[in-house]
Amino acid sequence: MGLARLAPLAIGAFLVSVGAAAERGRDGHVGIIYWQAPSILNPYLSGGTKDLEAASMVLEPLARFDESGNLTPWLSASVPTVANGGVSVDLRTVTWKLREGLVWSDGSPLTAADVAFTAEYCLDPAGGCSQLAKFDDVTSVEALDDLSVRVTFGVPKPYPYGPFVGATSPILQKAQFGDCKGARAPECTEANFRPVGTGPFRVTEFRPNDVISLEANPHYRDPAKPAFATVTFKGGGDAAAAARAVLATGEFEYAWNLQLAPDVLRGMRTAGKGTVVSSFGTLVERLVVNLTDPSPQRGETRSTRAHPHPFLTDLAVRKALSMAIDRKLLVEIGYGQAGRPACNVVPAPEIYASKANDDCLRQDIEGAKRLLDAAGWRPGPDGVRQKNGVRLSILFQTSANAVRQDFQALIKQWWSKIGVETELRNIDASVFFGGDPGSPDTYQKFFADVEMYANNFEGADPEPYLGSWRCGNEPRPDSQWQGENMPRYCSEAYDRLLAEMAETGDIAERARLAKAMNDMLVRDYVLIPLVHRGRVSAHARSLGGVRLNTWDSEIWNIADWHRIR
C-alpha cells in the first residue's frame, strides 16, 4: 500500500529530474574558435565559409545535408520529391511545406512570405548576391499560403535542391531585410550583423572580424534545446593558436578547420584535452590561374576580361605549371592523413569523380620543359623563359598560413626548375577571403597571376558548383567584385554542357556531364587541383554531439551539442 502511494511521487520526482536535465541552456557556456574571423552574418553577401558557418547558428534553410550527405528536412516538414508530390512531374516547380508553429527569435511567426522574400532579395540584380548560383533558373518564388511556398524554374530542374537548401541559402526575415534589397544590401549593417533567425542561438553582440556572442534562442522550436545557454564564437588568429586553444590549453571547446602540419597537430594531441576529428568531403586545394591581366597599369579594368593575360592564356604554359608539381609530396608535407593527391575539381561523391586525369599524379619536370620549348618559350640569360619579350614571371598569392606558405615555397622551386620565375605573396586570411570590395587583396579581385585556396561544394550535387565557372560569373567592378569564376574562364562549350545538365534528370547522365565539365576545367588547366582535403577539426573531450559534416555547415547540429559529464 505504501509503495503504491509512493510510486506516483517517485515517478513525479523522476520526471522533474529528467525535465531539469533536458532544460534549455542547462550546460552553460561553450566556446568556439574559428581562426578566420567572420565579418558579416549574411550568407548572401559573403562567400566566406567562416561567415556562412557563423551564420548557420542563427539562420536556417528549409533543408540541410547531414554528415553523410543525405538531404534532411530542417524548416520544412519534408523534402519534396516527385514521389511525394512536392516536385511537379515536368520538374519545373517545387512546393515546400513549412513546419507548423515556427517562430523567429523575435517571437513573430515564420511564414512562406519570408521564404519568397529571401529569393527576391538574392535575385535582385543590383545586389551582387554571393549565392546567386543557388538560384540558377529560378523564375519565381511565391507563397501559396502561410506554410507553403512554390519555386518555379524556367527549365526542368532535375535537382531542384538549390534554393533554400544548406548553409549557403538560409531564410531571411522579411520584416528585417525588407528595406535592404539591391544596392542597399551592404548598407544594412544592423540586419547584416544581427540577423533575426530561427536557429538555436541569437546574436547578442557582433564585433566584425573579432567575436560573436550568442545566447540560446528563447523561441527555438525544441524546448529542450540548445543545451548551451551562451556561445562565444571567437574569430581570428591562426590555425595553430586555435588548435592549441582546444587541444592543449582547453580555453575553447571547438576549433574549426585546423590546417596544420601533421606533426604539429600530432604534438598537440598528446596533451589529451581534445579529440581531432576528420572527414572527406569535396574540399580541394587548388591553384587558380588568372586568364586576365592583373597588372596595375590596367587601372579600373585590372583583372577583368577586358585584357587577356600576357602569357597564362597559353595552354602550354598552364599545363607545364601543373606538370611540374609533385602532388604526393605536397600531401605528405602538408596534410598527412588528412589529404590525398587531387587531379579533379569535383573529387566526390564517387559517381561524379572523373578518373580521366589521374596522370597528374606523376610529376614530370622534363616533360614540362619540353612542352614549353615546343611552345616557343626559351630560357633567357637569367634562366627565366621568355617569348617576344614576355617573361614567364608569376605573382603567386594565397592566404597566410603555414601549410600554404610551405606549398608556395615548394611550388616556386619546382617552377624555377622549368624556367618560371615566381614571386610569393601572403595575405591575411580575414582580408583574402573577406570579400571587401574596398581591399585590393581579396581572392575575388585576384590582382595576381596565380592564387591558391581550397573550395568545396555543399550537398551531393555539383551542378551549382560547376556553375561557378560559367561565362559572366566572374568578379568584376560592376558586380561589386562578387562572383565565383575566379579564373575568369569563359567557354561556350562549357556553358553548353552546363545548360544541358540543367535539363537532365537521369542521374547517370548527370554524372557524365559533371565529369565532362570537370575534365574541361582541369584539362584547360585554369584550375590546377593539388590536394583533396579532409576536413580536420577538434573538439574538447567534454563536448558531446559533434557530428563533423563536410556537406553543410560544420556546426550544423549545434542545437544537439551538449556537455559530457
Next chain:
Amino acid sequence: MVEAPSGRRFRERHALRQFMRHKGALLGFAFLVFILLFVAFGPLIWTIDPQFIDIRARNSGMSLSHPLGTDQLGRDMLARLMAGGRASVAVGAAAMLLSLLIGGLVGLLAGFVRWLDGPLMRLTDLFLALPLLPLLLVVILLFRDALRAAFGPEAGIFILMVGVMAITGWMQTARVVRGEVLTVKEREFVVAARAVGVPEHRIARRHVLPNVLSSIMVSATLGMANAIITESALSFLGLGFPSDFATWGRLLFDATDYLQQYPGRVLWPGLAISLTVLSVNYMGDGLRDSLDPRARAR
C-alpha cells in the same frame, strides 16, 4: 690656437677611455661588430642558398652539413639566419640613418631659428600622433604595386618600410635635439663666440652640434633597435617582405608553429633580434656616458 688640436685629441682619448670602461657598451659593441660581420661576410663563407629546398633533409637537427639544422622544408637555418640578418639589419640601419637626418635637422632648426620653432614642433606633435603599424598597413596597401613595378618586390618593400619608419621615427630625435640646442645656445661659450662675431651657421656647426651629438647618438641607437623590432613585427604579422624572403621576424613567425617540437628554430632568430637590439642599446648608453660633457665631469 696651438691648444685646440691637442685638447680635441685629449677629449677623444678621454671619451674612448670612458667608453672602454663601460663594460656593457663594450660588450654590445663587440657583439654588434660580430653580428655585422656574420651577416655581411657569413654568406660568402657559408654559401648554401637560403631559399633552396632540400625536402629530404627537412626537420634535421644540428649537424656538420647544417650547423643549426634545417626547417620544415629542408632549408638551411644558418644560411637563413644570415640572409635574414642582412635584411633586418639593413632595414634597421637605413631607417635609423634617415630618421636621424630628418630628426637632427628639424631639431637643430627648431632650436636655432626662433620663428621656425613653433611650426616645426607642432609638425612634430602631428607626426607623433600617427600610429606606426596601421599607417604601414595602409601605405603597403597603397604603394606596394607602384613600388613593386619600379624596384621589384623586395627592394620595393624595403624602400617602403624604411621610408615609413623614417617618417614616423624622427620625432623623438627632433625633440631631444631641440631641447639640447636651446640649452647649449645660452651657454657662455656660445654667447662668447657670438660676441666675437662668429657667424650663426658656424656657431651651429662648431659649437652646438658637437655638444648635442651625444643625444643624437643615443636616439640613433634606440631608433635602430626600434626599426629592427618593427620589421620583425610586420613580418610576424605576415606582411612586408614576400614569405620566402628570410628576415629575422619572418623566421620567428614561421617557427612559432614548431615551438614545441623544434624550439631551436625560434631560439636562434629570437636570440639574434634580442641580442642585437640589446647590444645597440648598451652601446648607446656607453656613448652617452662617454660623449656627454656633463657625465665626463663626474
